[in-house]
Amino acid sequence: MDWMGGYKILIKQRLITEIEIMRERMIVTALEEGMDSHNTIRMSKLLDQLLNELDKLDK
Secondary structure, eight states: OOHHHHHHHHHHHHHHHHHHHHHHHHHHHHHHHOTTSHHHHHHHHHHHHHHHHHHHHTO
């Protein structure tokens, strides 16, 4: 495997970890503050950005 392939795998693993952490934080925030709270919506948008980055890596 070339170094770019290894780098891509590391980036993908990091994104997956960040996605799981953000998802857990968003769920806790939604339960505490409600689904339509500013913080829940902000976290949802950040989660979408992370998921889009992961999707770009897979293409």
